[in-house]
Each structure stands twice: as C-alpha cells, then as structure tokens.
C-alpha cells in the first residue's frame with residue numbers, strides 16, 4: 001500500500017465495518033452475537049463474556065468517535081485466495097472502559113485508539129456455492145448455496161449480502177500519532193522554552209536583569225526584549241520542537257524493532273509459507289495468531305479446544321478479562337522439519353486483570369508457538385466452527401465436537417490450519 005493511494009471504504013463494506021464497531025461493546029458486556037462477524041470472533045467474544053460473568057464483573061467498553069473523521073474507514077493491505085478476498089481496514093476511535101464488580105466501581109481508562117477490522121468477501125465472479133458457512137441465525141454449518149435456499153436446521157433464507165462480506169478479524173492499537181491540537185500544544189511548550197532561553201541569554205550578555213523599570217528607561221532594551229524575543233522565538237521554538245520530534249521517533253523505532261524479534265527468521269518463515277501458498281502474508285498470520293491466543297486465554301478448558309495442543313495454561317491467565325493486541329507479533333524462531341513448520345512468536349498485549357477485587361492493566365509479552373503442515377495450502381477462510389470432515393466430507397462445528405458427528409472419525413486441526421502448541425508468559 002502506497003501512502004498516496006489510501007482508499008476510503010464505502011457501501012456495504014463500510015456499513016458492516018461501522019456496525020461491527022458499534023456492536024462490539026454489547027457483545028463483550030452482554031454476550032450478544034454480531035450477525036455479520038465470523039463465527040470464530042463470536043466464539044471468542046462469547047468466551048470472554050462467560051469469563052466476565054463467572055467473575056461477577058461488568059465491563060462496559062464504549063467505542064466512541066474522536067473527531068469528525070471517525071466514521072471513515074481506510075483500506076490497508078489486501079490478500080486473496082481463489083474464492084475469498086480480505087481487506088484490512090482501519091478507523092480512528094477512542095475506547096473508554098469502565099469496570100464494576102458486584103455493582104461497585106473498580107476501574108476506568110480511556111485511550112486513543114485505532115480499530116483494525118479485516119473484512120472478507122467472495123471474489124467477484126466466483127461462486128463457491130458448496131463452501132461451508134455458518135447460518136447467521138442458528139449457527140449450524142451449511143453451504144453458501146444451501147443458506148440461499150433456506151437453512152435446513154432453522155429454515156431461514158439468506159441473500160448473499162447477509163453472508164458476505166463479513167468481518168473476519170479485529171484488533172485495536174493505541175494511537176501513537178498526534179492530533180493537530182496535540183501538535184500545537186507541543187509547539188507552544190517549545191515556544192515558551194525559547195522565550196525563556198533568549199531572555200536569559202540577553203540578561204547574561206548585557207550583564208543586567210531586564211525588569212520593567214529598566215526597560216522603560218532604555219528604549220532600545222524595550223524594543224529588543226518585548227518584540228525581538230517573542231518574534232525570534234517562533235522559528236527557534238519550531239527548530240527545537242522538530243529536533244525533539246525526530247529524537248522521539250528514533251527512540252520509538254528502536255523500541256519497536258526490539259519487539260519484532262529477528263527480521264531474518266520472519267523473512268525465512270514468510271518465504272517458506274509463500275512456497276506453500278503464494279497468498280500467505282505475515283499480516284494474515286498475525287490476525288490468526290491473535291485470535292487463537294485470545295480464544296485459548298478466555299477458554300475455561302483450553303485443552304478441550306481443537307486447536308490447542310499444549311500444556312495447562314499458567315493460572316494467572318484465568319484472571320484475564322480483556323486482552324488488546326499491543327502492536328507487535330515478533331517472530332523469534334522458525335523451524336522447518338519433515339512436513340511441519342513450527343514458529344515461535346513473541347506476542348505483545350495490553351492485559352486487563354481481575355484478581356479478587358483488584359482490577360489492573362499491564363503490558364505483557366507471551367511466547368506463543370504455532371505449528372502447521374507444509375504439504376497442504378493455507379485456507380484463508382478456515383474456521384474451526386465449520387470444518388469439512390476429511391474422511392466423509394460432511395461439515396460440522398469443531399468447537400462443539402472434536403470427532404465428526406457423521407462418521408465419528410477424530411478431526412486433527414493441523415490437517416487444515418494452525419495449532420497453538422504452547423503459550424506462556426515471556
């Protein structure tokens with residue numbers, strides 16, 4: 001994506017993106033399903049809502065508009081396979097979170113943020129009629145053509161518009177950019193620093209302190225001090241401010257480079273995956289990884305999850321009530337063995353904990369290890385809520401059954417998608 005061809009999202013895409021943004025708070029707080037969001041998102045939101053209920057916590061997260069541009073969604077990176085095309089879209093917003101426990105206020109924060117939503121649509125001209133899809137009404141697995149004729153479980157008929165496009169992943173990032181207002185606030189600080197410095201310099205050079213009475217006695221001082229310094233401070237303040245911004249940017253770049261892990265292993269991983277599936281991208285992998293980590297953490301029994309094959313999770317993770325991606329998924333190491341790839345990542349999150357009555361937020365790093373087969377292409381529309389059984393071809397929801405309900409063969413996640421094989425702190 002070049003900086004000069006930023007595209008604004010319009011039409012159905014925009015409507016669904018905005019609706020998603022508006023529905024998210026209620027989904028977390030009351031467990032309300034979002035109809036045009038992928039089942040995997042709804043599944044993870046449902047688990048988060050259950051965690052809140054279990055702890056007697058009311059988490060109100062209000063996503064609000066920060067300025068008049070807030071209703072705009074811009075298109076970022078795109079990726080596609082033979083049937084589906086995904087676009088990463090983003091929009092500026094603010095999030096205010098208020099946490100109550102047993103009716104008593106416990107915690108509030110308010111952050112400037114950017115919401116990222118991936119919207120997935122059927123590639124125009126393609127008719128993947130027999131692809132499995134979840135019924136937006138009852139959640140059962142059907143096919144795209146089947147739902148247009150009427151769901152065989154609940155009878156509801158759908159138009160293509162109800163099924164696609166849909167939001168297939170999302171996360172928030174803290175907005176580190178500056179608004180115009182903040183830019184000018186920062187400038188005035190440096191302006192007054194320049195005024196004070198020039199004034200002190202004049203006093204030192206002239207060997208006297210310019211107080212109101214000696215300014216009036218000497219006309220030349222009056223002009224120099226009252227006009228020269230305020231005027232001269234405009235460009236000097238600007239130069240000081242520019243240096244400050246550059247240094248701040250360099251420090252931030254160094255800090256985030258540390259988070260990204262080794263660029264070499266990320267490149268090796270990406271090029272290995274592109275050999276299996278040319279449409280593979282690290283962005284796609286990142287949103288997948290975030291979603292698996294969130295689902296594992298919110299789950300009551302992660303070991304019952306289809307995609308989790310690791311040990312029991314650290315008990316501290318049971319106290320997590322909200323989890324926001326911290327902007328980096330570093331690739332620590334990458335191994336290519338037999339017909340498996342194993343990738344170790346460092347995932348940064350802002351975590352909200354509820355330990356007893358204490359609610360607190362903390363930045364945390366998790367080490368998450370993922371594994372996948374290398375002899376099969378990546379299915380970018382894969383979902384654990386609609387599995388196609390490799391033995392008999394029937395479709396089912398694998399969050400409910402690990403065995404195919406039709407032929408009873410056990411289903412192995414690594415046949416089609418990533419498995420999370422380990423998740424721990426640091």
Ligand SMILES: [Zn+2]
Nearest residue numbers: 135138151154
């Ligand atoms: Zn249905």
Ligand SMILES: [Zn+2]
Nearest residue numbers: 389392404407
């Ligand atoms: Zn089967």
